[in-house]
Amino acid sequence: MFRNLMLAGAAALAVPAALSPAIAAEAPAAPVYSINTDLGTLLDNPQTKAVLDKYIHEMISNPQIDMARSMTLQQLQSYAGDALTDEKLKQIDADLAKVPAAK
Template sequence: MKRILAPALAAFIAAAVAPAAFSPAAAIPSEPSKPKYSTAETPLGDLLDTPATKAILEKYLPELVANDQIEMARGMTLKQLQNYAGDMITEEKLHAIDEAFVKIAGQ
């Protein structure tokens, strides 16, 4: 029985350690990619400086984009700004903006 198992075991080990059979990328499960833009993580300044994301903000939050004091908030995220302008920046708008960001990322 040892003579039958030895060649099979040797073949199995050879196949398992063969360079072509092992791919480090395949061994590590890939993380889902994060969206490039986010209302919770991307600073407002970055969103205003990018034409595609600025157009989305102009659609959902035109009064925010047109505000004279918008420059003072460039380092904050929309989620952070919601604390100061919750009546203007609602959860529904943030969700819609995030969905629009995902759509432009797929283009």
């Protein structure tokens, strides 16, 4: 009986360990870039800069934009709410989420 209990315990421990890589593999990866990524990082990557250029060309073309490199688009919204509406931020965020990590 003790032997059966030990075998059952070992099997119970083995099943979660065997399944955990499969479960981990199914978890979706978080987007690399978003409206919460600092502006400097987004401007330095050609793919993410293209997303910004599509939606807020005038803003990123301004020579003073370098002063905001440490801020996120979410933070910039409080200073430029007319250019960075909630709807526009949603669109930018969706497009940024599609950009793979820079290599």
